[in-house]
């Protein structure tokens with residue numbers, strides 16, 4: 372059996388929405404006999420101390436993982452290998468477009484909104500050389516499909532756009548979709564549980580996995596936690612991290628006691644329709660088919676009991 376994983380970006384403390392997704396990833400993995408890995412997605416941005424704080428908070432709510440957390444920045448050889456394979460197969464091309472070039476490019480009628488219009492796909496070599504002198508190129512995938520279907524444990528069959536998406540950004544950093552696929556393949560991850568805001572990226576990643584002879588993982592895109600305004604929960608929504616909740620707080624003139632990690636886990640598990648007493652009890656009761664399909668709205672301050 373393979374692995375499930377939780378893969379936070381070390382950009383700050385985890386909030387309740389992140390912790391709830393981490394609990395779900397753990398429950399999906401452990402309930403199917405899989406191992407569970409933590410991966411630090413630090414290619415993009417890493418704030419000093421954030422990784423340590425995240426690992427500490429995940430442990431505080433009782434999560435355990437196999438081995439040590441792995442960082443993407445320690446995997447450059449893996450990305451280089453995968454890049455060589457794509458290049459050797461003629462599946463990469465240089466793109467010199469700015470964001471503005473892409474938004475202003477003429478579009479063929481069948482190009483879906485948000486998809487790369489293919490401007491640089493067949494640039495004549497002389498033009499390519501000229502553009503190289505102006506700005507560094509990103510590398511895009513020469514995709515031969517326009518859509519791809521994945522199977523999701525909560526959403527069923529999901530078909531989404533696959534365009535010539537970026538593989539390596541023009542600053543040389545592996546792009547998110549590419550890094551995720553390489554990481555999962557190298558780590559033996561065959562189950563991906565994450566927020567449903569990422570569902571639309573699954574077809575691109577699954578398609579890329581097939582090009583790299585990697586197994587397409589089992590997906591479960593889980594509902595997010597929203598604030599009282601129905602927006603995705605964020606740090607500015609108040610006391611939403613274990614750190615915030617660990618001291619007494621005053622909200623709208625009312626004083627609230629500190630809330631510890633055990634209580635946070637209990638509230639999060641109960642929001643999933645699971646017994647909150649312990650992770651073991653939640654695991655025993657866990658049934659993906661019975662999970663809520665709607666976002667969980669956090670519209671009042673979390674309190675102790």
Ligand SMILES: [Zn+2]
Pocket residue numbers: 465466467468489490491492
């Ligand atoms: Zn381009």
